[in-house]
Amino acid sequence: MIAAAERRVLAGRHFMNGDTACAEGALAAGCRFFAGYPITPSTEIAERLAERLPRLGGCFVQMEDELGSMAAILGASWAGAKAMTATSGPGFTLMMENFGLGLMTETPCVIVNVQRGGPSTGLPTLVGQADVMQAKWGSHGDYEPIAYAPASPQEMFDLLIAAFNAAERYRMPVLVMADEVVGHMTEGVTIPPAEELHLVGRKRPPAGANGWLPYAADGDLVPPMPLAGEGHHIHVTGLTHDERGYPATDAVVQDQLVRRISQKVQVHAAEIISLEELLTHDAETIVVSYGCTARSARQAVLAARERGVKAGLLRLITLWPFPGERMRELADGSRRFVVAEMNLGQMAREVERHTRAPAVWVTHAGGAMIPPTAILRAIMEAAT
Amino acid sequence: MAAVPLRRPLDAETVVVPVGQVFVIPERCKGCRFCIEFCPEQVLVESDRMNAKGYRYPVVADGKERACVNCGFCRLICPEFAIYTEEIR
Amino acid sequence: MSGEIYVQAHPVDHLVRADRLPHIWCPGCGLGSATACFASAMVDSGLPLDKQVVVSGIGCTGRVAGYLNVDSFHTTHGRAIPFAIGLKLANPELQVTVFSGDGDMFAIGGNHFLHAARRNVDLNVVCINNFNYGMTGGQFGPTTPLGARTTTTPHGNAEPPFNLVHVASSLGAVFVARWTVLHIRQLHRSMLRALDKRGFRFIEVLAPCPVGFGKSNDIGEGLDEMWFYRRQCVIDPETDLAQATIEMKHDSRIVLGDFVDIERPVFRPSGWEE
Structure with missing residues (x-):
């Protein structure tokens, strides 16, 4: 049988593009349901999963649009599957509606956005990083998202596992804000053996529990999740709801609920936030960057050091929650900040908000990598 | 023109028509009258009294105490889960 | 013997979230009737209640899921069908019913309906058609008859x-x-037939919306619309469906019936093992 021969975790050293590594990361994380709609530059993720998922007993379904894709993965999650979708800018916009439903109903799943240039159809085949604020604010209402920003094919693998773990741990949709360069770049990817992977499953009601309340949160603000078909007769609604899941559309319940689903991320921010720091200990100028642009930023920092300028790199591996505390620690009044990103200044404003000082912005609306020289120029300018 | 005789089932002599008891939950009623108007045996009328919401709920009409045949129509059509019947014979 | 007996509970209270009654629907609305009918059908089908799931979208009919005491999902506007597809494919043991309104399922969610039916996904779909957007106060929708005032x-x-x-x-x-909610026995039987089949099953249920549609369209209260159904409906399962339009005029017919009952391969995602 094909199914028996198929390996879920392709342990070993591979030469793989980021989209493929993303699909392999999802499979290694235990993803068993994918619903999506083809869109450049994310399509290779769907193609890889269409090939692999059915052989592993999972389900791949190509939906009629991204609205349906997002709805389908929420449904699959309530049936117990680790579920995901992958898309790019225009599709991400369509998913915002049911991303909100997932946040409100506390439904674990993973959404990968391989970003391209926008607005609108923009640059279908070329890179962008201008959806990072949409990740934070794109669905209506207040929420605190979790979003990862892979900078290499290896991270496309690693962060898919992290994203699934966070989705299950905090019972919410989690975003992977990749970009076209990282998705289409081919590099070495090491996939560890299955037994070395740390995988997290969602908190469940105790065995034998009956009529479990789907929104009764524990001390960690995360409610254990009953599933459809288990006899709990749960009600799940996008309306403001009480612990039973019943609609309770009043100001008191609204404030309690929306605060809790935000705070469950905020109180665990230290566990969730992931940063890479290079030479920040003595840096006088710190470059903040993420995704593919962080690769240029790294080159620029090293080049500045060669010129005797004390530069450092702070790479955001998680974009959200934002590492405001670390940013404030680093902002001791003497350090300067450069923010390099492929948009017209989205995370730059967030950096300035926390460091309480103007940063040097290295921005571009997308279409090609920001070269290290542009970031180096900004470092030198900031240093003078 | 001669009157057309009413149609009568061939097994009408042998079938025992059940008798039903009507149960009402007055406070659930919103007074739509679906049960009253479409009861196949015309068993129900509006109450004289009103419930707390000001609606007149269904009650059994005078002289119709044994007219319900427990067909269950009122139970199915009631939008408020406010009426049902049970067979008593 | 006396007439009626007053009680506090109803035999189907265990099938509805009785702690949420009275429901939000207006006097004369047909949604409660359709819900009561489906609750009975769920039990009478003999399928285990623990494996039956109801998914709704948004609108007055969108609230049906919340009143049924099974696993129930009140999703976003138009997205009940794709949500239900996810549930069904991830756990094929579930008997999934989508219960939603004409606007939800055929305007904002129309595309999902088309593709789910084309694929023949194993879903039981009940659409309450009241000819308007009731929840928002009676605007026209994709089933509002030509000329109607909203x-x-x-x-x-x-x-x-x-x-x-x-x-x-x-x-x-x-x-x-x-069917209409007046034809509640036929509707009950039709729901049982649908629950007994596999594949994409569709029941349209006409229901009065006196506040949003009836009063402004020469029909009147809920009760008047029920009498309208009594006068204007004909049952003809063999009818030419292309001609089975609904005009809601006092001189036009509405054709009712169980029209289609065929077999077709049920959707299986590509690559699934037999």
Whole structure:
């Protein structure tokens, strides 16, 4: 049988593009349901999963649009599957509606956005990083998202596992804000053996529990999740709801609920936030960057050091929650900040908000990598 | 023109028509009258009294105490889960 | 013997979230009738209640899921069908019913309906058609008859409506029926037939919306619309569905029946093992 021969975790050293590594990361994380709609530059993720998922007993379904894709993965999650979708800018916009439903109903799943240039159809085949604020604010209402920003094919693998773990741990949709360069770049990817992977499953009601309340949160603000078909007769609604899941559309319940689903991320921010720091200990100028642009930023920092300028790199591996505390620690009044990103200044404003000082912005609306020289120029300018 | 005789089932002599008891939950009623108007045996009328919401709920009409045949129509059509019947014979 | 007996509970209270009664629907609305009918059908089908799931979208009918005491999902506007597809494919043991309104399922969610029916996904779909957007106060929708007055067609509706049973049948739905909430026994039987089949099953249920539609369209209260159904409906399962349009005029017929009952391969995602 094909199914028996198929390996879920392709342990070993591979030469793989980021989209493929993303699909392999999802499979290694235990993803068993994918619903999506083809869109450049994310399509290779769907193609890889269409090939692999059915052989592993999972389900791949190509939906009629991204609205349906997002709805389908929420449904699959309530049936117990680790579920995901992958898309790019225009599709991400369509998913915002049911991303909100997932946040409100506390439904674990993973959404990968391989970003391209926008607005609108923009640059279908070329890179962008201008959806990072949409990740934070794109669905209506207040929420605190979790979003990862892979900078290499290896991270496309690693962060898919992290994203699934966070989705299950905090019972919410989690975003992977990749970009076209990282998705289409081919590099070495090491996939560890299955037994070395740390995988997290969602908190469940105790065995034998009956009529479990789907929104009764524990001390960690995360409610254990009953599933459809288990006899709990749960009600799940996008309306403001009480612990039973019943609609309770009043100001008191609204404030309690929306605060809790935000705070469950905020109180665990230290566990969730992931940063890479290079030479920040003595840096006088710190470059903040993420995704593919962080690769240029790294080159620029090293080049500045060669010129005797004390530069450092702070790479955001998680974009959200934002590492405001670390940013404030680093902002001791003497350090300067450069923010390099492929948009017209989205995370730059967030950096300035926390460091309480103007940063040097290295921005571009997308279409090609920001070269290290542009970031180096900004470092030198900031240093003078 | 001669009157057309009413149609009568061939097994009408042998079938025992059940008798039903009507149960009402007055406070659930919103007074739509679906049960009253479409009861196949015309068993129900509006109450004289009103419930707390000001609606007149269904009650059994005078002289119709044994007219319900427990067909269950009122139970199915009631939008408020406010009426049902049970067979008593 | 005396007449009625007053009680506090109803035999189907265990099938509804009785702690949420009274429901939000207006006096004369047909949604409660359709819900009560489906609750009975769920039990009478003999399928285990723990494996039955109801998914709704948004609108007055969108609230049905919340009143049924099974696993129930009140999703976003138009997205009940794709949500239900996810549930069904991830756990094929579930008997999934989508219960939603004409606007939810055929305007904002129309595309999902088309593709789910085309694929023949194993879903039981019940659409309550009350000819308008009730929850928002009576605007026209995709089933509002030509010429009808609503709050957004004060000069009369200029758009021809969908003929839902024709749409469903043309897409290959394996079971297609239309009833009204007045024809509650036939509806109950039709729901049982649908629950007993596999594949994409579709029942259109006409229901009065006195506040949003009846009063402004020469029909009147809920009760008047029920009498309208009594006068204007004909049962003809063999009818030509292409002609089975609904005009809601006092001189036009509404055709009812279980129209389609066929077999077709049920959707299996590509690559699934037999």
